Amino acid sequence: MNTTIETLLNHRSIRKFTDQLLTKEQIHTIVKCAQSASTSSFIQAYSIIGVSDVEKKQQLATFAGNQTYVEANGHFFVFCADLHRHETISVMERENLTDSLESMETFMVSVIDATLAAQNAAVAAESLGLGICYIGGIRNKMKEVSELLNLPHHVIPLFGLAVGYPAQNPDVKPRLLLEHVYHENEYNSNKEEQLKQLDQYNEVISAYYEERTGGKRNDTWTSQMAGMLKNPKRRDMKAFVEEKGFAKK
Amino acid sequence: MNTTIETLLNHRSIRKFTDQLLTKEQIHTIVKCAQSASTSSFIQAYSIIGVSDVEKKQQLATFAGNQTYVEANGHFFVFCADLHRHETISVMERENLTDSLESMETFMVSVIDATLAAQNAAVAAESLGLGICYIGGIRNKMKEVSELLNLPHHVIPLFGLAVGYPAQNPDVKPRLLLEHVYHENEYNSNKEEQLKQLDQYNEVISAYYEERTGGKRNDTWTSQMAGMLKNPKRRDMKAFVEEKGFAKK
Numbered sequence: 127m128n129t130t131i132e133t134l135l136n137h138r139s140i141r142k143f144t145d146q147l148l149t150k151e152q153i154h155t156i157v158k159c160a161q162s163a164s165t166s167s168f169i170q171a172y173s174i175i176g177v178s179d180v181e182k183k184q185q186l187a188t189f190a191g192n193q194t195y196v197e198a199n200g201h202f203f204v205f206c207a208d209l210h211r212h213e214t215i216s217v218m219e220r221e222n223l224t225d226s227l228e229s230m231e232t233f234m235v236s237v238i239d240a241t242l243a244a245q246n247a248a249v250a251a252e253s254l255g256l257g258i259c260y261i262g263g264i265r266n267k268m269k270e271v272s273e274l275l276n277l278p279h280h281v282i283p284l285f286g287l288a289v290g291y292p293a294q295n296p297d298v299k300p301r302l303l304l305e306h307v308y309h310e311n312e313y314n315s316n317k318e319e320q321l322k323q324l325d326q327y328n329e330v331i332s333a334y335y336e337e338r339t340g341g342k343r344n345d346t347w348t349s350q351m352a353g354m355l356k357n358p359k360r361r362d363m364k365a366f367v368e369e370k371g372f373a374k375k
Numbered sequence: 376m377n378t379t380i381e382t383l384l385n386h387r388s389i390r391k392f393t394d395q396l397l398t399k400e401q402i403h404t405i406v407k408c409a410q411s412a413s414t415s416s417f418i419q420a421y422s423i424i425g426v427s428d429v430e431k432k433q434q435l436a437t438f439a440g441n442q443t444y445v446e447a448n449g450h451f452f453v454f455c456a457d458l459h460r461h462e463t464i465s466v467m468e469r470e471n472l473t474d475s476l477e478s479m480e481t482f483m484v485s486v487i488d489a490t491l492a493a494q495n496a497a498v499a500a501e502s503l504g505l506g507i508c509y510i511g512g513i514r515n516k517m518k519e520v521s522e523l524l525n526l527p528h529h530v531i532p533l534f535g536l537a538v539g540y541p542a543q544n545p546d547v548k549p550r551l552l553l554e555h556v557y558h559e560n561e562y563n564s565n566k567e568e569q570l571k572q573l574d575q576y577n578e579v580i581s582a583y584y585e586e587r588t589g590g591k592r593n594d595t596w597t598s599q600m601a602g603m604l605k606n607p608k609r610r611d612m613k614a615f616v617e618e619k620g621f622a623k624k
Contacts, residue, residue: 229612
């Protein structure tokens with residue numbers, strides 16, 4: 127065990143921050159760490175928008191479904207899949223790159239690149255004693271967020287990252303059992319075993335909620351997941367992604 | 376600056392490892408760290424296959440385009456987007472989740488979840504003095520990799536992660552300039568400025584290659600990118616992803 131691993135294992139999302147803002151130096155350190163992550167064939171297919179403007183933060187909070195911590199934090203980052211600069215490269219180098227830029231493969235590469243960078247940013251922030259919370263909620267309003275941040279063609283916002291000084295101290299939430307997620311040499315798709323594992327995990331999660339809420343809440347993980355997934359969210363995502371020039375072919 | 380940030384900033388991919396294998400304890404620590412990453416609405420939509428079987432590693436190395444370090448390393452992980460267990464939940468909880476599971480939104484969530492986990496694994500490994508290399512090359516042969524690892528419907532391999540004791544000490548590769556990737560409050564899509572920035576970065580990269588190769592190589596980043604993207608890779612990705620039940624609607 128070292129301090130980095132301690133930081134990783136102690137992660138929990140922070141949804142309440144003090145009003146202390148990050149310094150420019152902290153922001154730059156976090157971005158530099160994000161950029162140090164691996165990138166597929168060195169493509170660096172992402173951009174990060176740092177939002178400090180109070181009105182913009184308010185609007186993002188509304189778009190994300192009135193999540194106050196989108197507005198009230200030390201700094202807000204939006205991580206974007208970005209092939210816009212490769213579009214510029216196409217002009218600069220006089221090569222037709224359209225088929226690549228519009229492919230599902232390159233879409234996946236840009237989402238993966240942006241996410242590797244984001245997780246480095248999150249880890250860097252936490253190592254500095256800051257708290258973080260990812261905000262997938264900005265995908266509720268992809269068009270509106272894109273307009274607000276002036277994102278050109280071939281750039282889409284993937285998620286936000288709220289960073290700041292924690293004003294709460296929540297518990298670490300227990301994850302799926304290791305053997306449910308980690309398979310040796312091949313995927314274990316034995317249905318009976320999977321059902322047993324899910325039951326086992328449901329017990330862990332029920333106990334966690336019960337303890338945390340003084341007995342008021344005891345739902346299971348599988349019921350939570352079914353409740354969430356039975357109503358499909360963001361049905362216009364495929365159309366939006368394609369309109370922005372991604373994953374078309 | 377703390378040791379975590381030092382680890383992040385010192386990242387470089389390692390493509391040559393000693394033959395020392397990771398211990399079970401190291402593997403479990405790395406997986407636990409991966410699992411501690413944030414996950415969208417607690418969905419935990421990924422799985423990790425640890426490959427130690429020598430023949431399987433050889434085959435993966437071939438699939439990835441004969442990359443020897445896919446075979447010769449301390450341990451090899453394959454990170455997968457996984458909605459298979461949510462399919463099981465659909466049966467268990469008697470809810471129809473198909474529209475959600477097949478949506479572009481949930482596809483993106485599962486890719487993002489898997490990648491957040493992977494980057495935590497990478498950081499954990501590096502903090503232990505190990506080296507890592509992401510292997511996007513396994514996407515050359517999605518079907519073959521899926522069969523080799525026995526991946527069921529709704530599970531796709533995204534990338535590998537080779538981990539081991541470094542037997543080389545490469546330089547840190549200079550990334551895009553911070554102001555090219557990091558935008559304040561809105562995206563700067565000024566074409567002239569972008570071209571200037573790309574020129575500036577090209578100089579950095581040329582100098583880097585020139586120094587590293589004793590003057591033998593001096594190509595620019597933009598020419599490298601154009602050369603790579605003019606020939607679209609993995610054209611069957613969209614069909615494969617959809618066939619596996621992802622991003623269909």
